[in-house]
Amino acid sequence: MSDRYPPPGAPSLRAPGGKNPVQRLYRRLFLMNGLVFTVGTLVLAFSPATVSSPVLLTELPVLIVGLAVLLAVNALVLRTSLAPLSALTTLMQRVDLLGMDDRLVDNGNGDLHQVIETFNAMLDRLESERSTASAHALAAQENERRRIARELHDEIGQSLTVVLLGLKRAVDRAPGDLAEELRAVQETVRASLDEVRQVARRLRPGVLEDLGLQSALSALSSDFSQVIGVPVTRKVDPALPKLSAETELVVYRIAQEGLTNVARHARADAVELSLTEEDDHLTLRITDNGRGGARNDGAGIRGMRERALLIGAKLTVDSPPGGGTEVRLAIPCTAKPCGGEEER
The missing domain is CATH 3.30.565.10 (Histidine kinase-like ATPase, C-terminal domain)
Known part of the structure; x- marks a missing residue:
């Protein structure tokens, strides 16, 4: 399956009725603007109000009121419909998949309801995938720690133990001055063996x-x-x-x-x-x-x-x-x- 297509079960950006949020917003703006222009046309056609060429000063209030209504309607529709985008942008900048509580709250906006749902579902999916990947990585890490701890204990630890036994026999047969030097080496090896055992315990908590x-x-x-x-x-x-x-x-x-x-x-x-x-x-x-x-x-x-x-x-x-x-x-x-x- 191509990566361009969402996985099965992923929410779709397509809203009920076959229209996505952008198409719904476009249709709302078109209908609102069309309604304003239609009302304006009917007013000019069936009321005493007229517009001359050139425009008379007495006709300017009619044009200004019409323009103000058109701008107000557009501003209201755009502000209502696009308000969640600011929150969405802020969340995208700060989102961290290690924090499980970052989700965008849907305040009932019809146009971007599907976008909000899809974004939250995407975060859920990414969080789940990251959790799964982390579980595999940490499991592999624990297995590697066990392997290293086992090798430290069974191989290096045993080798150092053999060295200690050999040094003990050498100390018993060595002359005085050499025996003191061998005892110093023996203590160094014993300290190294203790460190190896401590590292092995930290890597694999046998207790x-x-x-x-x-x-x-x-x-x-x-x-x-x-x-x-x-x-x-x-x-x-x-x-x-x-x-x-x-x-x-x-x-x-x-x-x-x-x-x-x-x-x-x-x-x-x-x-x-x-x-x-x-x-x-x-x-x-x-x-x-x-x-x-x-x-x-x-x-x-x-x-x-x-x-x-x-x-x-x-x-x-x-x-x-x-x-x-x-x-x-x-x-x-x-x-x-x-x-x-x-x-x-």
Whole structure:
């Protein structure tokens, strides 16, 4: 099928009766102008009013009134019919497919009703297609992370372990001075092995798969505090509703990215991570007391927004200058993410 044609089920710009909005507007203007000219002609034909050549001063008011009526009718019709175009232009300039609430409100204008419906349907379709594409991309990303984590653990980790065992045997048989140097190398290799294991854990949250979301968030906070040196206050409701595996992964990754942003940009000395149920929503918050002032969405925040869309959640970032930053993920518990059917 050619790309020039809309997909099946897409709304058509053709209005009921076979006429599109432009044709309807054209017909209305034609009828209005024709009506005004007809009335003017009838007035000149059947009333005492006349127009001489050259035009007399006493006839000017008749012509001026007729012209004023014609212009007023045209202005009224055009203003009423084309008013939604200004709102449409503004929305097209600011629309963001990561924001799910941007839609044009139809105020009942007959001429552009189909245009408004079609534009909103186009946004719905693009949002759905982007969400689907993001889901495939993020799934591929998670698979690649698992593969890299597995290779780090099974290949590089095992190789470093063999090196450590070899160094231990060498240290036991080496003379004093050489033994000290070998012990230093041994500690360097052991530190490298620990770093490899930490990277593997960040790439593949095995604790999430084995012990669940609460334990995974606890381990994530502890790792953050140990590496960055900033204490994390955790508040996780122990009676959370059951979540699907996809939702748990999204919550974990957003918490992970939120803490990473704190480490990179916030200059904070205290962080709070909470996961609670509030008003039929499961709410994740990552709050810091840093410098705030985040104005534009970077790659990290946009990535979090894309993940939120996958489960129908809404992500907001509040970052006043000097007032710290709060990242808030609200997951509606009436939707599929809460109360998932999957058994752990």
